[in-house]
Amino acid sequence: MPTKRFLTPLALAAMLVMMPDAPADAQQPQRGGTLSSIISPEPPTLMIGISQTTPTAIVAGKIYESLLRYSTDLKPMPGLAKSWEVSEDGRTYTFRLHENVKWHDGQPFTAEDVVFTATKYLIEVHPRSRPIMQRAESVTAPDRNTVVFRLKEPFAPFIMAWEPSTAPIVPKHIYDGTNYRNNPANQTPIGTGPFKLQEWVRGSHIHLVRNDEYWQPGKPYLDAIYYRVLPDAGARVVAMETGQTHLSAFADIETFEVPRLKAMPHLELTTKGYEYLAQMVWLDFNLRNPPMNDRRFRQAVYYAMDRDFIRDRIWFGLGKIATGPIHSSIPHYDANVPKYPLDLKKSEQLLDEMGLKRGTDGVRVRVTLDALPYGDIYKRLAEYTKQALARVGIEVTIRTSDVAGWGDRVRNWDYEMTHQVLSQLGHPALGVSRLYITSNIRKGVLFSNVNGYTNPRIDELFSKAAVAVEPAQIQAMYSEIQRILVEDVPVAWLLELEFPTFINKQFRNVVTSGIGVRDNFADVHMVRQ
Amino acid sequence: MQRLQFIAQRVVKGIVVLLGIIILNFLLIRMAPGDPASVMAGEAGAADEVFMSQLRKEFGLDRPLHEQLTIYIKNVVTLDLGFSYRQQRPVADLLLERVPATLLLTGTAFLLSLVVGVLLGILAASRVGQWSDSLVTVIALFFYATPIFWVGLMGILLFSVTLGWLPSFGMYTVGGKLTGAAFALDVLHHLILPAITLALFHMAVYARMTRASMLEMRDQDFVRTAHAKGLREGRIVRIHVLRNAILPVITMAGVKAGYLIGGSIVVETVFAWPGIGRLAFETVMQRDYNLLLGVFILTSFMVIAVNLITDVIYSFVDPRIELGQ
Numbered sequence: 001m002p003t004k005r006f007l008t009p010l011a012l013a014a015m016l017v018m019m020p021d022a023p024a025d026a027q028q029p030q031r032g033g034t035l036s037s038i039i040s041p042e043p044p045t046l047m048i049g050i051s052q053t054t055p056t057a058i059v060a061g062k063i064y065e066s067l068l069r070y071s072t073d074l075k076p077m078p079g080l081a082k083s084w085e086v087s088e089d090g091r092t093y094t095f096r097l098h099e100n101v102k103w104h105d106g107q108p109f110t111a112e113d114v115v116f117t118a119t120k121y122l123i124e125v126h127p128r129s130r131p132i133m134q135r136a137e138s139v140t141a142p143d144r145n146t147v148v149f150r151l152k153e154p155f156a157p158f159i160m161a162w163e164p165s166t167a168p169i170v171p172k173h174i175y176d177g178t179n180y181r182n183n184p185a186n187q188t189p190i191g192t193g194p195f196k197l198q199e200w201v202r203g204s205h206i207h208l209v210r211n212d213e214y215w216q217p218g219k220p221y222l223d224a225i226y227y228r229v230l231p232d233a234g235a236r237v238v239a240m241e242t243g244q245t246h247l248s249a250f251a252d253i254e255t256f257e258v259p260r261l262k263a264m265p266h267l268e269l270t271t272k273g274y275e276y277l278a279q280m281v282w283l284d285f286n287l288r289n290p291p292m293n294d295r296r297f298r299q300a301v302y303y304a305m306d307r308d309f310i311r312d313r314i315w316f317g318l319g320k321i322a323t324g325p326i327h328s329s330i331p332h333y334d335a336n337v338p339k340y341p342l343d344l345k346k347s348e349q350l351l352d353e354m355g356l357k358r359g360t361d362g363v364r365v366r367v368t369l370d371a372l373p374y375g376d377i378y379k380r381l382a383e384y385t386k387q388a389l390a391r392v393g394i395e396v397t398i399r400t401s402d403v404a405g406w407g408d409r410v411r412n413w414d415y416e417m418t419h420q421v422l423s424q425l426g427h428p429a430l431g432v433s434r435l436y437i438t439s440n441i442r443k444g445v446l447f448s449n450v451n452g453y454t455n456p457r458i459d460e461l462f463s464k465a466a467v468a469v470e471p472a473q474i475q476a477m478y479s480e481i482q483r484i485l486v487e488d489v490p491v492a493w494l495l496e497l498e499f500p501t502f503i504n505k506q507f508r509n510v511v512t513s514g515i516g517v518r519d520n521f522a523d524v525h526m527v528r529q
Numbered sequence: 530m531q532r533l534q535f536i537a538q539r540v541v542k543g544i545v546v547l548l549g550i551i552i553l554n555f556l557l558i559r560m561a562p563g564d565p566a567s568v569m570a571g572e573a574g575a576a577d578e579v580f581m582s583q584l585r586k587e588f589g590l591d592r593p594l595h596e597q598l599t600i601y602i603k604n605v606v607t608l609d610l611g612f613s614y615r616q617q618r619p620v621a622d623l624l625l626e627r628v629p630a631t632l633l634l635t636g637t638a639f640l641l642s643l644v645v646g647v648l649l650g651i652l653a654a655s656r657v658g659q660w661s662d663s664l665v666t667v668i669a670l671f672f673y674a675t676p677i678f679w680v681g682l683m684g685i686l687l688f689s690v691t692l693g694w695l696p697s698f699g700m701y702t703v704g705g706k707l708t709g710a711a712f713a714l715d716v717l718h719h720l721i722l723p724a725i726t727l728a729l730f731h732m733a734v735y736a737r738m739t740r741a742s743m744l745e746m747r748d749q750d751f752v753r754t755a756h757a758k759g760l761r762e763g764r765i766v767r768i769h770v771l772r773n774a775i776l777p778v779i780t781m782a783g784v785k786a787g788y789l790i791g792g793s794i795v796v797e798t799v800f801a802w803p804g805i806g807r808l809a810f811e812t813v814m815q816r817d818y819n820l821l822l823g824v825f826i827l828t829s830f831m832v833i834a835v836n837l838i839t840d841v842i843y844s845f846v847d848p849r850i851e852l853g854q
Contacts, residue, residue, distance in 0.1 A: 407567035
């Protein structure tokens with residue numbers, strides 16, 4: 001009988017761990033109450049399998065569930081799976097499902113739904129989940145409440161791929177054999193979650209009501225949730241200020257409004273709940289073109305950027321200075337890497353070494369920066385970058401476009417510098433390696449290795465780390481990756497983003513996990529005042 | 530009979546204009562870099578060749594442009610506006626859901642701006658040089674020069690946040706379960722701020738135009754003759770001055786109807802009013818081609834219709850104007 005060997009601290013936590021969904025609040029929750037939350041922009045659809053936009057994930061996260069959830073320190077917690085085991089060779093994942101779970105149409109939820117979702121549905125429609133599910137050699141359901149995934153090779157991050165937006169479980173009886181994207185059921189989502197769709201008045205609101213047959217007895221506590229579509233930033237602040245809405249998240253509230261709202265007695269601010277996404281913003285260089293193809297230039301740019309200013313003046317203190325490619329909230333982060341503090345002398349020295357001397361107009365080199373079209377805050381970041389680099393003689397021309405135009409340029413490598421922001425999805429193998437490995441240099445594909453960085457050692461390390469089983473060995477490899485990348489500066493990592501979630505104090509247990517407001521809200525309850 | 534003939538001619542012209550708008554917009558939208566697949570990939574935070582080609586094939590974007598245009602026009606002729614790529618629903622359904630809200634908002638703002646604007650213009654013109662004339666002029670100038678979104682935000686600040694009299698967003702009380710007259714009153718309560726915000730700019734235009742036009746008419750010989758005949762001032766203003774002075778205002782109202790729809794984009798966004806204007810704004814950002822073209826067709830149709838109605842009204846106001854000439 002071979003001895004069971006645990007894969008990583010993460011897997012250790014995953015194995016046989018049954019974390020109860022204990023509400024953080026000591027007060028006995030009462031049933032009743034209606035939560036009114038801001039949603040912006042309006043979700044295109046509530047079928048979370050075919051749309052991975054944040055608004056869809058927020059609303060549909062109450063309707064659909066996955067096998068797991070994740071704590072704020074990214075430990076797996078029970079979702080539709082009540083327990084799970086990982087075999088000693090790291091290739092077999094066995095999930096035991098809760099019994100007596102029903103879909104919103106009354107049909108029973110079984111292991112067959114999970115098998116269908118993993119082997120057919122997600123592989124067809126979900127670009128983020130597809131490469132993960134394709135790692136399975138077989139997916140079987142030995143009984144109604146057990147699912148077994150046998151992987152082609154060990155892949156420790158597999159346990160991190162089971163939150164509702166990454167792997168929503170969908171009903172086989174509704175989707176099997178249909179066109180998943182055009183199935184009429186996408187308009188009337190059927191999930192297993194604690195809330196059901198009651199009404200969607202486009203442009204106005206989405207009304208969810210309690211699922212009385214939810215599998216967790218007594219939950220959810222709330223009667224209903226209204227998501228109010230509020231496209232204007234000013235209107236959103238007023239709605240929170242006047243109590244017309246009770247919850248805002250992500251970029252609903254402009255950073256400069258945060259200090260004012262934070263001082264309001266009826267509102268509570270938290271920046272928790274974004275750990276799984278772990279979003280980071282960076283300055284991206286197209287390494288195919290001079291002078292960006294010279295490491296000294298990239299280092300010079302990095303030394304010229306005052307990241308304290310970016311955090312304190314553009315994000316109003318919300319965020320953490322990024323030290324390298326891995327976000328500090330996800331596994332295998334290592335702070336022991338070369339540092340690039342603000343140092344204009346060093347920056348100029350590097351540019352001099354490159355032979356980029358200042359001309360009579362004081363300019364050494366001219367570069368175009370494509371501003372990230374995700375809102376005003378990124379316009380401010382582009383303007384700051386222009387000013388910061390002007391101090392060392394780099395003249396930046398800012399080019400603006402809409403999301404489609406920007407995406408087209410970047411994915412076709414038609415840019416010099418741009419800002420990017422992306423989630424790391426709970427593990428470097430899921431959200432980080434894709435940006436630096438040579439095999440992911442794919443023209444026409446956004447969020448691939450668009451800048452063209454290539455380093456055989458990095459390729460080897462990422463590849464080995466993904467399938468390794470010894471925790472110390474894995475950490476050593478990721479530490480080396482971080483050291484090499486930070487020395488090479490393929491991109492200049494600027495800030496780990498924090499988002500302000502404002503919660504009206506009448507409501508408790510709103511953010512209880514690392515997936516925050518995208519979680520199912522089964523534990524949210526109202527306090528009688 | 531002549532009037533019907535005129536209307537028929539204008540309808541035919543309107544259809545030709547609409548067709549031109551469809552072709553021009555179809556080509557313009559596609560000339561911009563990027564497509565809906567790029568936007569959707571951006572939103573997913575992940576993309577691969579399979580995902581992008583799936584979307585393009587499904588949306589028909591992998592076909593030659595002329596083929597896409599031909600298919601689109603054929604569909605429009607049969608009143609099929611296609612499917613929204615992003616929302617996975619028929620465009621016609623999405624538009625029809627939003628039309629009532631926009632008609633209510635723009636219709637109210639149109640009437641409000643026209644009636645109040647003309648009344649203020651008459652007031653100012655009949656008291657030239659007096660304080661009331663100066664007041665109307667200053668107010669008109671202020672709202673003519675002030676951006677709509679700023680007026681809206683200040684209205685919210687004063688009437689919603691400070692005084693708490695009016696709701697700051699939405700078309701009705703969500704979850705209020707109101708029906709009948711109570712629901713109508715609730716909608717009216719929500720309509721006040723956005724409708725006034727949208728109306729103020731146009732009201733200023735009408736007030737200034739009515740005033741100027743009336744002052745011009747007042748100096749005409751036929752008005753002097755009316756005075757010499759001993760007619761009462763009220764009758765002179767109503768029958769002789771206003772009826773002639775109102776013609777350029779009607780022309781302007783026809784033109785401004787289009788601007789009202791444009792202005793509704795801003796107002797509907799600020800006040801979260803679920804209308805066509807906001808849908809247009811969101812759709813442009815998302816490159817949802819079919820939905821965007823649907824919005825263009827609908828708004829163009831509305832502007833063409835309003836202009837036709839304006840021409841017909843002309844003939845009623847001034848019988849000297851013969852339709853079709």
